[in-house]
Amino acid sequence: MRLPTAPDGSRGCSALARYTGEQISATAGRTTGWLLIEHTGPWRNPAFTSPGLDRAVVSRLAERIAGRDIKPQLIKRPGEGARTRPRTATRRAYLAHVSRTSPWVRRIDFTDLAELLEYDLTAVERPRPPSFGTPVDHTLYLVCTHAKKDPCCAVLGRPVAAALAGGRAQVWETTHVGGDRFAANLVALPQGVYFGRLDPESAVHTVDAFERGLVLPENYRGRCSDSGAVQAAEAALRARLGPTGVDAIAHLGEEEHADGIRVTLGHDGGLYTASVAAVEGPECPATCSALSPSRPVHHRVTEIRRARTASPS
Secondary structure, three states, rough: OOOOOOOOOOOHHHHHHHHHHHOOOOOOOOOOOOEEOOOOOOOOOOOHHHHOOOOOHHHHHHHHHHOEOOOOEEEEEOOOOOOOOOOOOOOOEEEEEEEOOEEEEEEEEEOOOHHHHHHHHHHHOOOOOOOOOOOOOOOOEEEOOOOOOOOOHHHHHHHHHHHHHHOEEEEEOOOOOOOOOHOOOOOEEEEEEEEEEOOOOHHHHHHHHHHOEEEOOEEEEEEEOHHHHHHHHHHHHHHOOOOEEOEEEEEEEEEEEEEEEEEEEEOOEEEHHHHHHHEEEEOOOOOOOOOOOOOOOOEEEEEEEEEEEEEOO
């Protein structure tokens, strides 16, 4: 594969996106339900074609979630390979529902992939958690290291996953999460918060802050529960406020106008309005394997202001 090359000689779609200064805010793809299945690999692309997965079972799983708002992912512990432990060992699957108001995670332990067919996996689309599975009360951090999808994800993602391993946060390597050119990418579930362009040092700071309930704005991409316009508005407000609570900013409204979208956000008793426009970004390859460059459409904030102080309840 001939990798895209930036004018400074750096290679890879992520290097070129950094060079051109492509914005990373408002780039989290919208997804409500997540299905995480532990599988040490090797991983192929698409992920469900990976060796070691029972093809008949995978086919049935895929049929059940086809057309649904469910994002299937393979996961493994940082640095873990296919020969690290026997295939008969107990593995984990997670169902995660992303929402600003009713997020939840359930864990299912299994030894045979077919066991997952016994559960209603479409439950991840609904705000009420199912009766099955073990409730999970901590954040799951997913670092994309999917080499077969894009080299940048592996080259930049693996050092990030390694730097986060061994801490108190629960970290997993995962298959494609979207936005290869923003590698290294990290997703926090069930909050649905995306971070991009991380290196080992910034990843550690980002996760440490998140474990304390704070979002550092520098590498923030957005929340996958929100539209692009809301993601852009929240990112702009976070950049203005600095490190802020994960749920400290409330989404209060979103209206279309002739010149774009107006988003209303609440924070600490104040109301903020952001004017957001959809603009065409610079020409760039979306991935290292893209046959031709594209011009992605970005949501950009043209104005943000504090509207008024909310009346105390």
